Amino acid sequence: MAAKTARKVVEAYVPDFDRLIHEKTRLAIVSALAVNPTLTFNELKAILKTTDGNVSVHTRKLEDANYLTCRKSFEGRVPRTEYSLTAAGRRALQRYLDHMEALINNVRTG
Amino acid sequence: MPNALRDHAVDNLRYIRETMERASAFTSIPGWGGFLIGITALATTAIAEPMTAWNPRGWLMTWLAEAVIAAVIGGVTMRRKGLRAETPFMSGAARRFFISYFAPLIAGAVMTLALIRGGTLEPLPSVWLLLYGAAFVSSGAFSIRVIPVMGFCFMIFGTAAAFVPLAVGNLLLGAAFGGLHIIFGLKIARNYGG
Numbered sequence: 001m002a003a004k005t006a007r008k009v010v011e012a013y014v015p016d017f018d019r020l021i022h023e024k025t026r027l028a029i030v031s032a033l034a035v036n037p038t039l040t041f042n043e044l045k046a047i048l049k050t051t052d053g054n055v056s057v058h059t060r061k062l063e064d065a066n067y068l069t070c071r072k073s074f075e076g077r078v079p080r081t082e083y084s085l086t087a088a089g090r091r092a093l094q095r096y097l098d099h100m101e102a103l104i105n106n107v108r109t110g
Numbered sequence: 111m112p113n114a115l116r117d118h119a120v121d122n123l124r125y126i127r128e129t130m131e132r133a134s135a136f137t138s139i140p141g142w143g144g145f146l147i148g149i150t151a152l153a154t155t156a157i158a159e160p161m162t163a164w165n166p167r168g169w170l171m172t173w174l175a176e177a178v179i180a181a182v183i184g185g186v187t188m189r190r191k192g193l194r195a196e197t198p199f200m201s202g203a204a205r206r207f208f209i210s211y212f213a214p215l216i217a218g219a220v221m222t223l224a225l226i227r228g229g230t231l232e233p234l235p236s237v238w239l240l241l242y243g244a245a246f247v248s249s250g251a252f253s254i255r256v257i258p259v260m261g262f263c264f265m266i267f268g269t270a271a272a273f274v275p276l277a278v279g280n281l282l283l284g285a286a287f288g289g290l291h292i293i294f295g296l297k298i299a300r301n302y303g304g
Contacts, residue, residue: 027125027126031126032129032130034130035133036201036203037202039133039202043201047129097123100122103119104116104119104120
Protein backbone atom coordinates (compact mmCIF):
# COMPACT_ATOMS: atom_id res chain seq x y z
CA MET A 1 0.00 0.00 0.00
CA ALA A 2 2.80 2.43 0.99
CA ALA A 3 4.68 1.59 -2.23
CA LYS A 4 1.56 2.27 -4.29
CA THR A 5 1.03 5.63 -2.60
CA ALA A 6 4.67 6.56 -3.10
CA ARG A 7 4.34 5.53 -6.76
CA LYS A 8 1.38 7.90 -7.23
CA VAL A 9 3.21 10.71 -5.47
CA VAL A 10 6.24 10.19 -7.74
CA GLU A 11 3.97 10.50 -10.77
CA ALA A 12 2.43 13.67 -9.35
CA TYR A 13 5.82 15.23 -8.48
CA VAL A 14 7.50 14.66 -11.85
CA PRO A 15 5.53 16.25 -14.70
CA ASP A 16 7.02 14.37 -17.69
CA PHE A 17 7.22 11.07 -15.84
CA ASP A 18 7.35 7.93 -18.03
CA ARG A 19 4.54 5.76 -16.65
CA LEU A 20 5.24 3.05 -19.21
CA ILE A 21 8.54 1.92 -17.69
CA HIS A 22 7.56 2.84 -14.13
CA GLU A 23 5.65 -0.47 -14.01
CA LYS A 24 7.90 -3.08 -12.32
CA THR A 25 7.94 -5.85 -14.96
CA ARG A 26 8.49 -3.39 -17.82
CA LEU A 27 11.23 -1.64 -15.84
CA ALA A 28 12.94 -5.04 -15.35
CA ILE A 29 12.65 -5.88 -19.08
CA VAL A 30 14.21 -2.56 -20.11
CA SER A 31 16.97 -2.89 -17.44
CA ALA A 32 17.84 -6.45 -18.51
CA LEU A 33 18.04 -5.42 -22.16
CA ALA A 34 20.22 -2.42 -21.28
CA VAL A 35 23.06 -4.83 -20.34
CA ASN A 36 22.49 -7.40 -23.12
CA PRO A 37 22.45 -6.64 -26.87
CA THR A 38 19.60 -9.17 -27.29
CA LEU A 39 17.61 -11.50 -25.05
CA THR A 40 15.26 -14.29 -26.12
CA PHE A 41 11.73 -14.68 -24.76
CA ASN A 42 12.87 -17.61 -22.56
CA GLU A 43 15.89 -15.71 -21.24
CA LEU A 44 13.66 -12.78 -20.24
CA LYS A 45 11.22 -15.19 -18.60
CA ALA A 46 14.07 -16.76 -16.58
CA ILE A 47 15.53 -13.38 -15.52
CA LEU A 48 12.13 -11.98 -14.52
CA LYS A 49 10.98 -15.28 -12.96
CA THR A 50 7.50 -14.74 -14.36
CA THR A 51 4.96 -16.37 -16.68
CA ASP A 52 4.82 -16.53 -20.49
CA GLY A 53 1.69 -14.36 -20.47
CA ASN A 54 3.28 -11.66 -18.36
CA VAL A 55 6.36 -11.42 -20.60
CA SER A 56 4.14 -11.33 -23.71
CA VAL A 57 1.87 -8.57 -22.43
CA HIS A 58 4.64 -6.28 -21.21
CA THR A 59 7.02 -6.74 -24.15
CA ARG A 60 4.10 -5.95 -26.48
CA LYS A 61 3.44 -2.66 -24.64
CA LEU A 62 7.12 -1.72 -24.86
CA GLU A 63 7.17 -2.65 -28.54
CA ASP A 64 4.12 -0.47 -29.20
CA ALA A 65 5.98 2.46 -27.60
CA ASN A 66 8.98 1.73 -29.85
CA TYR A 67 11.18 0.97 -26.82
CA LEU A 68 11.87 -2.60 -28.01
CA THR A 69 12.31 -4.36 -31.31
CA CYS A 70 11.27 -7.96 -31.71
CA ARG A 71 12.73 -10.44 -34.21
CA LYS A 72 11.07 -13.80 -34.79
CA SER A 73 12.93 -16.69 -36.39
CA PHE A 74 13.19 -20.48 -36.31
CA GLU A 75 15.95 -22.58 -34.78
CA GLY A 76 15.34 -25.83 -36.61
CA ARG A 77 11.60 -26.22 -36.04
CA VAL A 78 11.50 -24.30 -32.76
CA PRO A 79 10.30 -20.68 -32.96
CA ARG A 80 12.65 -18.14 -31.40
CA THR A 81 11.70 -14.59 -30.36
CA GLU A 82 14.53 -12.16 -29.71
CA TYR A 83 14.21 -8.69 -28.21
CA SER A 84 16.56 -5.74 -28.22
CA LEU A 85 16.36 -2.23 -26.80
CA THR A 86 15.91 0.63 -29.27
CA ALA A 87 17.65 4.00 -28.96
CA ALA A 88 14.32 5.43 -27.72
CA GLY A 89 14.12 2.68 -25.06
CA ARG A 90 17.66 3.38 -23.90
CA ARG A 91 16.90 7.13 -23.67
CA ALA A 92 13.72 6.39 -21.71
CA LEU A 93 15.66 4.32 -19.16
CA GLN A 94 18.30 7.06 -18.86
CA ARG A 95 15.55 9.68 -18.30
CA TYR A 96 13.95 7.44 -15.69
CA LEU A 97 17.28 7.01 -13.85
CA ASP A 98 17.81 10.79 -13.96
CA HIS A 99 14.34 11.35 -12.46
CA MET A 100 15.00 8.90 -9.63
CA GLU A 101 18.35 10.52 -8.83
CA ALA A 102 16.80 13.99 -8.96
CA LEU A 103 14.07 12.89 -6.53
CA ILE A 104 16.67 11.53 -4.08
CA ASN A 105 18.78 14.70 -4.30
CA ASN A 106 15.78 17.06 -4.00
CA VAL A 107 14.53 15.33 -0.86
CA ARG A 108 18.07 15.38 0.60
CA THR A 109 18.60 19.09 -0.05
CA GLY A 110 14.96 20.20 0.33
CA MET B 111 5.98 12.05 2.55
CA PRO B 112 9.34 13.32 1.23
CA ASN B 113 11.04 10.43 3.00
CA ALA B 114 8.64 7.88 1.47
CA LEU B 115 9.31 9.46 -1.91
CA ARG B 116 13.06 9.20 -1.42
CA ASP B 117 12.78 5.57 -0.21
CA HIS B 118 10.68 4.72 -3.26
CA ALA B 119 13.27 6.23 -5.61
CA VAL B 120 16.10 4.39 -3.80
CA ASP B 121 14.13 1.10 -4.02
CA ASN B 122 13.59 1.62 -7.75
CA LEU B 123 17.29 2.26 -8.38
CA ARG B 124 18.20 -0.84 -6.35
CA TYR B 125 15.67 -2.89 -8.32
CA ILE B 126 17.19 -1.71 -11.63
CA ARG B 127 20.72 -2.52 -10.44
CA GLU B 128 19.73 -6.00 -9.19
CA THR B 129 17.93 -6.79 -12.45
CA MET B 130 20.96 -5.69 -14.46
CA GLU B 131 23.24 -7.85 -12.28
CA ARG B 132 20.93 -10.86 -12.65
CA ALA B 133 20.65 -10.33 -16.41
CA SER B 134 24.40 -10.15 -16.93
CA ALA B 135 25.45 -12.96 -14.56
CA PHE B 136 25.81 -16.68 -15.23
CA THR B 137 24.42 -18.31 -12.10
CA SER B 138 24.46 -22.05 -12.85
CA ILE B 139 27.61 -22.72 -10.83
CA PRO B 140 27.08 -26.12 -9.20
CA GLY B 141 27.81 -25.98 -5.46
CA TRP B 142 27.23 -29.70 -4.87
CA GLY B 143 29.35 -30.46 -7.96
CA GLY B 144 32.20 -28.42 -6.45
CA PHE B 145 31.80 -30.31 -3.16
CA LEU B 146 32.05 -33.69 -4.98
CA ILE B 147 35.11 -32.52 -6.93
CA GLY B 148 36.67 -31.56 -3.58
CA ILE B 149 36.12 -35.09 -2.23
CA THR B 150 37.65 -36.77 -5.33
CA ALA B 151 40.58 -34.31 -5.20
CA LEU B 152 41.32 -35.26 -1.57
CA ALA B 153 41.33 -38.95 -2.56
CA THR B 154 43.64 -38.14 -5.51
CA THR B 155 46.03 -36.27 -3.20
CA ALA B 156 46.33 -39.34 -0.93
CA ILE B 157 46.83 -41.70 -3.89
CA ALA B 158 49.36 -39.43 -5.64
CA GLU B 159 51.45 -38.37 -2.62
CA PRO B 160 53.71 -41.51 -2.41
CA MET B 161 54.36 -41.27 -6.18
CA THR B 162 55.96 -37.81 -5.90
CA ALA B 163 59.23 -39.44 -4.71
CA TRP B 164 59.61 -42.50 -6.95
CA ASN B 165 57.07 -42.22 -9.81
CA PRO B 166 56.48 -38.62 -10.93
CA ARG B 167 54.94 -39.80 -14.21
CA GLY B 168 52.41 -41.88 -12.23
CA TRP B 169 51.73 -38.79 -10.10
CA LEU B 170 51.04 -36.79 -13.28
CA MET B 171 48.71 -39.44 -14.74
CA THR B 172 46.79 -39.65 -11.44
CA TRP B 173 46.11 -35.88 -11.44
CA LEU B 174 45.25 -35.86 -15.15
CA ALA B 175 42.69 -38.62 -14.48
CA GLU B 176 41.32 -36.47 -11.62
CA ALA B 177 41.02 -33.53 -14.05
CA VAL B 178 38.86 -35.67 -16.37
CA ILE B 179 36.68 -36.89 -13.46
CA ALA B 180 36.29 -33.29 -12.18
CA ALA B 181 35.36 -32.02 -15.66
CA VAL B 182 32.64 -34.71 -15.96
CA ILE B 183 31.25 -33.97 -12.46
CA GLY B 184 31.35 -30.21 -13.13
CA GLY B 185 29.70 -30.53 -16.56
CA VAL B 186 26.90 -32.87 -15.43
CA THR B 187 26.04 -30.97 -12.23
CA MET B 188 26.18 -27.60 -14.02
CA ARG B 189 23.81 -28.85 -16.70
CA ARG B 190 21.41 -30.23 -14.08
CA LYS B 191 21.43 -26.94 -12.12
CA GLY B 192 20.95 -24.95 -15.33
CA LEU B 193 17.98 -27.09 -16.41
CA ARG B 194 16.40 -26.86 -12.95
CA ALA B 195 16.68 -23.05 -12.95
CA GLU B 196 15.75 -22.84 -16.67
CA THR B 197 18.95 -20.88 -17.31
CA PRO B 198 19.93 -21.01 -20.99
CA PHE B 199 23.50 -22.19 -21.59
CA MET B 200 23.98 -20.09 -24.69
CA SER B 201 22.82 -16.79 -23.18
CA GLY B 202 25.12 -13.78 -23.48
CA ALA B 203 26.07 -14.08 -19.81
CA ALA B 204 26.93 -17.78 -20.18
CA ARG B 205 29.01 -17.16 -23.32
CA ARG B 206 30.98 -14.38 -21.61
CA PHE B 207 31.50 -16.60 -18.55
CA PHE B 208 32.78 -19.60 -20.55
CA ILE B 209 35.09 -17.57 -22.81
CA SER B 210 36.84 -15.96 -19.84
CA TYR B 211 36.81 -19.28 -17.91
CA PHE B 212 38.36 -21.44 -20.64
CA ALA B 213 41.04 -18.98 -21.85
CA PRO B 214 43.29 -19.44 -18.74
CA LEU B 215 42.53 -23.19 -18.69
CA ILE B 216 43.73 -23.55 -22.30
CA ALA B 217 46.87 -21.62 -21.33
CA GLY B 218 47.30 -24.09 -18.44
CA ALA B 219 46.95 -27.09 -20.78
CA VAL B 220 49.61 -25.66 -23.15
CA MET B 221 51.97 -24.93 -20.25
CA THR B 222 51.43 -28.49 -18.93
CA LEU B 223 52.38 -30.01 -22.30
CA ALA B 224 55.43 -27.76 -22.57
CA LEU B 225 56.64 -28.68 -19.06
CA ILE B 226 56.06 -32.42 -19.61
CA ARG B 227 57.99 -32.17 -22.90
CA GLY B 228 60.86 -30.48 -21.06
CA GLY B 229 60.75 -33.17 -18.36
CA THR B 230 60.09 -30.66 -15.56
CA LEU B 231 57.08 -31.62 -13.44
CA GLU B 232 57.84 -29.66 -10.26
CA PRO B 233 56.22 -26.35 -11.41
CA LEU B 234 52.97 -28.12 -12.45
CA PRO B 235 51.03 -27.71 -9.16
CA SER B 236 51.77 -23.97 -9.23
CA VAL B 237 50.81 -23.61 -12.93
CA TRP B 238 47.55 -25.53 -12.42
CA LEU B 239 46.53 -23.63 -9.29
CA LEU B 240 47.45 -20.18 -10.64
CA LEU B 241 45.66 -20.65 -13.97
CA TYR B 242 42.62 -22.42 -12.46
CA GLY B 243 42.36 -19.52 -10.02
CA ALA B 244 42.80 -17.00 -12.85
CA ALA B 245 39.94 -18.74 -14.72
CA PHE B 246 37.60 -18.07 -11.78
CA VAL B 247 38.84 -14.53 -11.19
CA SER B 248 38.23 -13.54 -14.82
CA SER B 249 34.96 -15.45 -15.33
CA GLY B 250 33.75 -14.31 -11.91
CA ALA B 251 33.07 -10.87 -13.41
CA PHE B 252 30.09 -12.53 -15.17
CA SER B 253 28.89 -14.70 -12.32
CA ILE B 254 27.99 -14.80 -8.63
CA ARG B 255 30.20 -12.74 -6.30
CA VAL B 256 31.80 -15.68 -4.49
CA ILE B 257 33.48 -17.00 -7.69
CA PRO B 258 36.30 -14.41 -7.99
CA VAL B 259 36.97 -14.76 -4.23
CA MET B 260 37.43 -18.51 -4.73
CA GLY B 261 39.71 -17.75 -7.70
CA PHE B 262 41.95 -15.49 -5.57
CA CYS B 263 42.23 -18.24 -2.93
CA PHE B 264 43.40 -20.73 -5.59
CA MET B 265 45.96 -18.18 -6.79
CA ILE B 266 47.34 -17.77 -3.25
CA PHE B 267 47.88 -21.55 -3.05
CA GLY B 268 49.41 -21.44 -6.54
CA THR B 269 51.87 -18.76 -5.48
CA ALA B 270 52.92 -20.86 -2.46
CA ALA B 271 53.30 -23.95 -4.68
CA ALA B 272 55.78 -22.12 -6.91
CA PHE B 273 58.48 -22.27 -4.20
CA VAL B 274 58.19 -25.81 -2.80
CA PRO B 275 59.20 -29.33 -3.90
CA LEU B 276 56.72 -31.61 -5.71
CA ALA B 277 55.71 -33.54 -2.57
CA VAL B 278 54.61 -30.30 -0.84
CA GLY B 279 53.10 -29.02 -4.11
CA ASN B 280 50.94 -32.15 -4.17
CA LEU B 281 49.67 -31.38 -0.65
CA LEU B 282 48.87 -27.80 -1.71
CA LEU B 283 46.93 -29.22 -4.69
CA GLY B 284 44.94 -31.29 -2.19
CA ALA B 285 44.35 -28.33 0.12
CA ALA B 286 43.13 -26.15 -2.78
CA PHE B 287 41.35 -28.57 -5.15
CA GLY B 288 40.05 -30.51 -2.17
CA GLY B 289 39.58 -28.00 0.65
CA LEU B 290 38.58 -24.90 -1.32
CA HIS B 291 36.15 -26.84 -3.52
CA ILE B 292 34.48 -28.33 -0.45
CA ILE B 293 34.26 -25.00 1.43
CA PHE B 294 33.10 -22.88 -1.52
CA GLY B 295 30.95 -25.73 -2.92
CA LEU B 296 28.96 -25.88 0.32
CA LYS B 297 28.69 -22.08 0.44
CA ILE B 298 27.40 -21.94 -3.15
CA ALA B 299 25.02 -24.88 -2.59
CA ARG B 300 23.58 -23.19 0.51
CA ASN B 301 23.31 -19.62 -0.80
CA TYR B 302 22.81 -20.02 -4.54
CA GLY B 303 20.31 -22.84 -4.98
CA GLY B 304 22.31 -26.06 -5.09
